[in-house]
Amino acid sequence: MILRLLQRLVVLVTSLVVASLVVFGFMRVLPGDPARVALGVNASDAAVAQLREQFGLDRPVPVQYLDWVGGLLTLDPGIEFVSRAAIGPQIADRLQVTLWLVVASMVLALVIALPVGLWMAVRHRHWDGVVLSALSQVGVAVPAFLAGIVLISVFAVRLRWVPSGGWVVPAQDPVGFLQRLALPTLSLALVQAAVLARYIRSAVLDVLREDYLRTARAKGLRPVQALVRHGLRNAAVPVVTVLGLQLATLLIGAVVIERVFVIPGLGSLLLDSVAKRELLTVQAVVMVLVVAVLVINFVVDLLYLVIDPRLRTGAR
Amino acid sequence: MTTPGRVVATDGPAGPGGPVGAGRTVLRVDGLSVGTRQTPLLSDVSFSVDRGERVGLIGESGSGKSLTALAVMGLLPEGLGASGDVRLSARTPAARNLLGVGEREMARVRGDGMSMVFQEPMTALNPTMRVGDQVAEVMLLHRTQPSRSAARRRVVELLGQVDLPDPAHLARSYPHELSGGQRQRVVLAIALANDPALLICDEPTTALDVTVQATVLDLVVRGVEERDSAMLFITHDLGVVATVCERVLVMYGGRIVEAGPVQEVFADPRHRYTQGLVAASDLAGADGRRGRAQLPTIPGTVPPAGRFPSGCVFRTRCTHATQACASQPPWTPRGKHPAGAAAYGHACVHPAGGDDD
Numbered sequence: 001m002i003l004r005l006l007q008r009l010v011v012l013v014t015s016l017v018v019a020s021l022v023v024f025g026f027m028r029v030l031p032g033d034p035a036r037v038a039l040g041v042n043a044s045d046a047a048v049a050q051l052r053e054q055f056g057l058d059r060p061v062p063v064q065y066l067d068w069v070g071g072l073l074t075l076d077p078g079i080e081f082v083s084r085a086a087i088g089p090q091i092a093d094r095l096q097v098t099l100w101l102v103v104a105s106m107v108l109a110l111v112i113a114l115p116v117g118l119w120m121a122v123r124h125r126h127w128d129g130v131v132l133s134a135l136s137q138v139g140v141a142v143p144a145f146l147a148g149i150v151l152i153s154v155f156a157v158r159l160r161w162v163p164s165g166g167w168v169v170p171a172q173d174p175v176g177f178l179q180r181l182a183l184p185t186l187s188l189a190l191v192q193a194a195v196l197a198r199y200i201r202s203a204v205l206d207v208l209r210e211d212y213l214r215t216a217r218a219k220g221l222r223p224v225q226a227l228v229r230h231g232l233r234n235a236a237v238p239v240v241t242v243l244g245l246q247l248a249t250l251l252i253g254a255v256v257i258e259r260v261f262v263i264p265g266l267g268s269l270l271l272d273s274v275a276k277r278e279l280l281t282v283q284a285v286v287m288v289l290v291v292a293v294l295v296i297n298f299v300v301d302l303l304y305l306v307i308d309p310r311l312r313t314g315a316r
Numbered sequence: 317m318t319t320p321g322r323v324v325a326t327d328g329p330a331g332p333g334g335p336v337g338a339g340r341t342v343l344r345v346d347g348l349s350v351g352t353r354q355t356p357l358l359s360d361v362s363f364s365v366d367r368g369e370r371v372g373l374i375g376e377s378g379s380g381k382s383l384t385a386l387a388v389m390g391l392l393p394e395g396l397g398a399s400g401d402v403r404l405s406a407r408t409p410a411a412r413n414l415l416g417v418g419e420r421e422m423a424r425v426r427g428d429g430m431s432m433v434f435q436e437p438m439t440a441l442n443p444t445m446r447v448g449d450q451v452a453e454v455m456l457l458h459r460t461q462p463s464r465s466a467a468r469r470r471v472v473e474l475l476g477q478v479d480l481p482d483p484a485h486l487a488r489s490y491p492h493e494l495s496g497g498q499r500q501r502v503v504l505a506i507a508l509a510n511d512p513a514l515l516i517c518d519e520p521t522t523a524l525d526v527t528v529q530a531t532v533l534d535l536v537v538r539g540v541e542e543r544d545s546a547m548l549f550i551t552h553d554l555g556v557v558a559t560v561c562e563r564v565l566v567m568y569g570g571r572i573v574e575a576g577p578v579q580e581v582f583a584d585p586r587h588r589y590t591q592g593l594v595a596a597s598d599l600a601g602a603d604g605r606r607g608r609a610q611l612p613t614i615p616g617t618v619p620p621a622g623r624f625p626s627g628c629v630f631r632t633r634c635t636h637a638t639q640a641c642a643s644q645p646p647w648t649p650r651g652k653h654p655a656g657a658a659a660y661g662h663a664c665v666h667p668a669g670g671d672d673d
Contacts (some may be wrong), residue, residue, distance in 0.1 A: 059544035097520075123395060159643040188437060217391055218425035219454040219506065229453075230442045310443055 002310045004305055012298045019290045020072070027283050033057070034279040038081035041218065051081060055280075066287050077284040087281050090210075090269060091288060097167060098265035099180070101257070102250045104181060104189035108238040109246070112193035117200025122219035122227070124205060133201065139194025144253060148260040155183060165262035184261040192246050203235040210234070234309050244300035248293040340367040341405060341655075342513045343388065343430075345654040347416075348381075348400035350570075351389050353624030357396070358570040359384055362658045365514065365546040370537070372557035372578065373550045374565035378618040381550045386517045388548070389432055390414060404429055404514060411646035427457040431507040432546035433573065434538070436523050437500035441491040447502045448487025451475065451509060460510045474505040478535050497528035499593070508539045515540050518550045533560060554597040558582060563659065566590045569619075569629025574662040576650060586650065586667040589614070589630045618660065629666065636666040 027034075035051040036043070052058045055078075056067060071077050077087045116132060121130030156164035162179040170177040207213065208231065216226035255267025266285060281294035305309050330379040337644075343365045365371045373381050387398045393608070401413040403424065414422065433455075434440050441450055444618055452467040461467035475483035475484050478501040484668050490639060491499055500520060507515055509621050517536060521529040537560055540547045557578060564581050566574040566589065574587035585591040591612035616633040624632075631637035645663045653660035 087409050113332045211434065211436055212442040213433065214391065215440045215503070215506070216442070217423075218389060218426055218432045220423045220425070223425045234442070234446045297354070306442055313493075 001305070002142045004301075008298060008301045011301075013293060013296050016291065019294065020069055021065075023066060023283060023287050023290060027212065028061060028281055035081065037277045038279065062252075066090065067088040067120060072284070072287060076136055077287075080104070080278050080281055082276070082278070087284050090281070091266070093285060094264060094266045094269040097263060098251070098254055098258070098267065100170075100181060101184055101188070101254055101263065101265060102235045104185045105192060105250060106247055107184055108189035109192035109196055112189065112245070113196035114202055116193070116228075117187075118204060118217075120201040121204035121208065122198065122224075124201070133198075136194045136197045136201075137189060140198060143189055144188050144262050145188055145256045148184065148257055151183045151187050151259070157228060165260070167263050180263075184263060185259050187260075188250060188257055192250065196239070196242060196246065200235070200239055202233065203238045206238075207231040207235045233307060237304060240300055240307065242294050247296050251292055251296075252289060330334055340369075341365070341579050342367050342369075343405075343548065344403045345384075345388065346401040346403075348387060348398065348402060350392065350396055350398045351622075352395055352397070356570065357621055358387065358398075361400070361567075361570075361572055363565050363572060363575065364655055364657065364659065367513070367546055367549055368544045369563065370540065370547045370549060370561045371560035371626070372564040373548060373567060374552060374554060374557055374564060376460065376593075376614075376618050378621065379567045380570040381552075381567055382518050383570070385518050385548065385550055385609075388414070389426060389430065389434075390417075390419075391426075422500065424458070427454045427506075427512075428460070429512060430516065431510070431512040432516040432518065433500070433503050433507045434444070434522045435519040437496050437503055439521070440503050441499055443491050447490055447491060447494065448472075448475070449500075451506050452504050454509050457512050466627065470509070470612070471505075472507055473474060475502070475538070477508075478505050479531070480504075480505075484669075490604045497524055497532060498527075500524060500532055504532070504535060504539060508543065511543045512545055514546045514548065515549045518549070519552070522551070522553070529556075536560070554582065554593065566593065569624035571629055571663070573630065573660075575658065576653070576660040576662075580660075584649075584669050585663040586628075586669050588634045588666065588668060589665040590662070591668045593634075597639065606613070628663070633658070638666065640665045 008114075033048070033052070035055065035057055039048055039051060056064060068077075068203070075088055077091070081087050116136070120129050120132045124133070155161050162182055163176075164183075165180070167180055168176045192252045204227070208227065210231075212234075213231055215228050215229045217223065221229060251278050252267075254265060255270065256267040257263070258267040259271070264286070270282065270285045273285065331413070337624060341364050345364065346362050348361040349356060355604070361380075361384055363371070373384065375381055383392070383396075384633045386392050388402055388404075388408045392398060399416050400415060403412070404414060414425070417425075420491070441447060445567070446469065448471045451471045452461075455461040455467045456464065456487050459585045461470055464495060471487050475486055480486050480498060480501050486498075491502075496534055500523075504520070515536075520536060520584065521532050524532060531561065533556065536547075536549075539545075547561075549557070551557060561578055564576065565572050566581070566587060568589045574581060574585065580588060582594055585594050592612075595612045596614060597611075614633060615635070619632070627643045628634070628641040631641040634641070645665045647661055649657040649661040
């Protein structure tokens with residue numbers, strides 16, 4: 001068990017190092033000098049040289065890399081080229097917004113998908129199970145931004161129940177916050193829930209065919225009892241895998257929904273920084289997303305070990 | 317075991333052996349038929365098992381042995397229906413026709429009044445639950461142990477009774493840490509935990525190494541003997557039936573074609589199917605076979621479900637079949653048997669053991 005844990009930790013750290021190299025390297029191999037790119041073509045050579053010196057861009061690349069990593073580790077990725085605004089606080093602000101959106105959609109998706117998926121599996125031979133299954137198929141095919149646009153046109157434009165977009169801080173205006181959170185969350189959650197429910201359905205169907213479920217019935221457990229006590233934990237492994245993937249997809253996919261609902265999240269910051277050619281900000285945001293995805297994968301790996309004792313011991 | 321007040325009401329066919337509860341009969345099956353809406357899979361299956369009695373159910377794969385067991389347990393797969401009369405004289409509930417009992421009540425009988433050991437030990441246990449907890453669950457579920465700690469102590473005893481080494485430690489392991497034989501012992505411990513009146517074993521040793529088979533068989537027999545439980549033992553291994561059981565039911569095409577005491581049926585089979593089975597097995601032992609002589613086989617294969625012929629189900633593979641076999645052969649009792657006429661006899665128009673052979 002300890003060995004497995006260490007193994008996963010080594011994998012996590014290695015991937016983080018590799019990811020940081022890739023992100024840093026990728027930004028540097030892009031044609032053009034970052035300082036020149038940031039200042040624009042009309043800037044004087046002197047101004048560019050000054051910026052390069054200020055930001056240490058004239059130092060050897062390995063030194064720059066170590067400096068950058070050091071900044072990340074101390075949670076201080078530096079300041080922007082032009083506005084001179086600190087990057088760290090910007091990311092923290094935007095990350096909060098995105099996290100609200102991602103966590104709320106994931107929780108909502110799970111709350112919808114769990115009962116629906118179970119129902120589809122248990123009733124897969126009955127008309128209601130088949131209808132739900134067909135509906136979830138349709139849900140899988142709908143892109144989140146389309147769901148967002150439809151939701152806006154119905155609930156914001158026609159019914160005027162909620163604003164069509166924007167953002168307020170929850171501490172300032174809790175009701176307004178929830179109103180603005182509702183539609184983007186729903187548009188992300190509905191699609192995710194459809195996908196998740198299908199995975200839950202197939203995982204539970206697999207488990208229902210297992211011999212140990214028949215043993216459980218032979219012990220005197222009623223079908224639903226047997227499924228809950230002996231089936232769900234075994235069905236959880238494939239579902240957790242999908243949950244991890246979905247969380248990562250949400251984090252990155254939120255960019256589109258943030259655009260649709262004019263939400264100042266991490267995705268918007270990324271797009272804005274690209275437009276402003278703020279290389280350091282882009283680098284930092286991308287790195288934050290990469291770290292988040294890697295940590296999610298790490299947690300998923302740990303959950304496997306918690307769920308299935310077979311994965312804890314011995315070689316695969 | 318049964319008090320006079322719980323003797324079965326006479327609301328169904330009592331059968332030739334008398335009603336359940338009147339004597340030592342634990343399980344009585346009368347006219348059991350199972351099938352989908354279009355396809356019959358079991359037809360008119362009748363037998364009984366007494367307290368302390370061990371009855372074998374034999375036949376080739378696809379003859380309906382497991383289906384019979386699942387119908388008795390009320391665990392038929394979705395889409396299959398059962399009709400007929402199945403009565404269990406056990407602690408719960410009073411001997412009613414189990415086929416008409418609801419799922420909630422049926423669940424109360426399973427694992428308590430009757431339990432079952434399945435064929436495949438490698439997949440029969442929940443891989444994510446400690447084996448001790450899986451044994452304890454059946455006792456806590458039926459409240460045969462007052463507390464979790466009492467159940468846990470009993471688990472260690474039960475695991476010791478099935479000869480598992482270091483049961484206290486083993487109770488804390490997960491199924492994947494045990495061998496197939498050890499897992500089957502755990503399954504057996506679960507089945508015996510509540511001292512069932514009836515134990516059904518569906519090929520419990522088929523999936524095990526030959527070296528482990530005898531030990532597990534021994535434990536099964538010891539377990540039911542200690543509890544004076546009735547046992548229905550399903551196998552295709554005639555040798556196992558000969559060592560374990562007193563009585564045997566021969567099944568083919570979803571029907572019982574012959575029944576009787578093991579010695580008589582195997583030494584002197586009447587139904588042509590039984591005759592073929594006995595000839596194809598090596599019951600006679602090594603000295604029974606001379607040199608490299610081939611074992612005789614039954615010609616043809618078992619038809620797929622629902623494709624058995626009308627009349628005698630065996631007639632398409634039987635060398636003795638005539639026009640007379642096209643109608644269902646009547647049950648021919650063969651001598652007296654305390655368990656009734658259905659317990660000793662055959663359904664064959666041209667039985668073996670006559671003067672012609």
